[in-house]
Amino acid sequence: MAPSASPSPGLAVTAPVHQARVRVLHPGQGLPPAGAKPGPVVYWMLRDQRLADNWALLHAASLAAASAAPLAVAFSLFPKPFLLSARRRQLGFLLRGLRRLAADAATRRIPFFLLTGGPMEIPALVQRLGASALVADFSPLRPVREALDAVVGALCRDAASVAVHQVDAHNVVPVWAASGKLEYSAKTFRSKMNKVLDEYLVDFPEFAEVVPWDRDQPKDIDWDTLIDTVCSQAEDVPEIDWCEPGEAAAMEALLGTKDGFLTERIKSYDSDRNYPTKPTALSGLSPYLHFGHISAQRCALEAKKRRHLSPKSVDAFLEELIIRRELADNFCYYQPHYDSVAGAWEWARKTLKDHAADKREHIYTREQLENAKTADPLWNASQLEMVHHGKMHGFMRSK
Structure with a gap:
């Protein structure tokens, strides 16, 4: 769906959110008639599971404040095979993080609606609450995009007055603003990003004050x-115990006085991050970035403040955090076959085809690979690290 340059009629705000970060998927029909009660704004949270430093939530709050309407947050668990194809390890982390988020939302008097029947419960919730606008997260993945299209289609059909906006709160530079096409490499992507990075890498504004919630309350969870x-419905890969979910734990990992990455370990990042025997040189932020418990933009802003401590390390961290990480979103957004060999560049497909008949020194069964029973001790160690700790050293992932 094509971006719109301005908010919906009647929902115009002095928005703190860069308008290129917002796409209007359905304009709605503006404000209610004089004397009518304004409908609430619902933020459909998915990829960015946090209250702080969240451009999508900030935009939803701005819309609500402009209309003197209340604000709510909704989260929908995806059904199988998308979300529930995840393992117990990932699902436990996600749900325990949401538990903390719901408690934080209650403290801030923001109702949190958890929907367990899939994304198509969103239109029903929007209609039940009489919402005036729905603000959705951004994800480049096919199941999420299809679900969003279905939700927009249902709302356009059944509730034409509901505006639907989408906000890229996950990337520092919105994926559609960073580039309009599939980028070939980090080199081509970096040059485009550097032209607009200062425009988007700005601090977050204060949360807009919204009227108290006076509609249906969420069910107790x-x-x-x-x-x-x-x-219990997922494969029994045990949860990890070295990484606590949630926003507070994420900020502690970034800025903690005991073992925070930017406060204690950033100086060795440039020199030691590619040594698997020196794991503390890594940031340890990947789980929090993946589940949206922390904003990449917050990480970048805090890193820039500390550039004087180790310019090379901070620059290397920003390269990985912004350029390399957001290049992956570019690939998934513009390459429809991102999850198959058909999505690889032509030279890569040709190379695979040319060497398909090559004789292999070893041919392993899936069981041998899963149990780290290969002839390569380093590969075995990396696999065991993944099995037991839920992660693999970044240098080994690229090999």
Whole structure:
């Protein structure tokens, strides 16, 4: 769907959110008639599971404040095979993070609606609440884009007055603003990013004050039962204990006084990050960035403040955090076959085809690979690290 240059009629705001970060998927029909109660704004949270430093939530709050309307947050669990094809390890981390988020939202008097029946419960919730606008997260992945299209289609059909906006709160530079096409390499992508980075890498504004919530309240959530039920349906890959989910834990990993990456370990990042025997040189932020418990933009802003401590390390971190990480979104957004060999560049497909008949020194079964029973001790060690700790050293992932 094509971006729109301005918010919906009647929902115009003095928005703190860069308008190129916002796409209007459906304009709605503006403000209600005089004397009518304005409908609430619902933020459909998915990829960015946090309240702080969240451009999508900030935009939703701005829309609500401009209309003197209340604000709510909704999260929908995807059904199989997308979300529930994840392992117990990922699902437990996700749900325990949401549990903390729901508690934080309650403290801020923002209602949190957890929907367990899939994304198509969103239109029903929007209509039940009489919402005036729905603000959605951005993800380049096919199942999420298809779900968003289905939700927009249902709302356009059944509730033409509901505006639907999408905000890229995950990338520092919105994926559609960074480049209009599939980029060939980090080199071509970097040059485009550097032209606009200063425009987008700005600090977050204060949260707009919205009127108190006066609509239907969310149902109480029995988190223990929900976590047990959902995780029991997943393959039994055990949860990890070295990484606590949630926004507070993410900020502690970034800025903590005991072992924070930017406060304690950033100086060795440039020199040691490619040595698997020196794992503390890595940031340890990947789980928090993946689940949206922390904003990449916050990480970048805090890193820039500390550039004087180690310019080379901070620059190397920003390269990985912004250029390399957002190049992956560019690939998934503009390459429809991102999850198959058909999505590889022609030279890569040709190389694979040319060497398909090459004799292999070893041919392993899936069981041998899963149990790290190969002839390569380094590969085995990397696989065991993934199995037992839920991660693999970044240098080994690229080999």
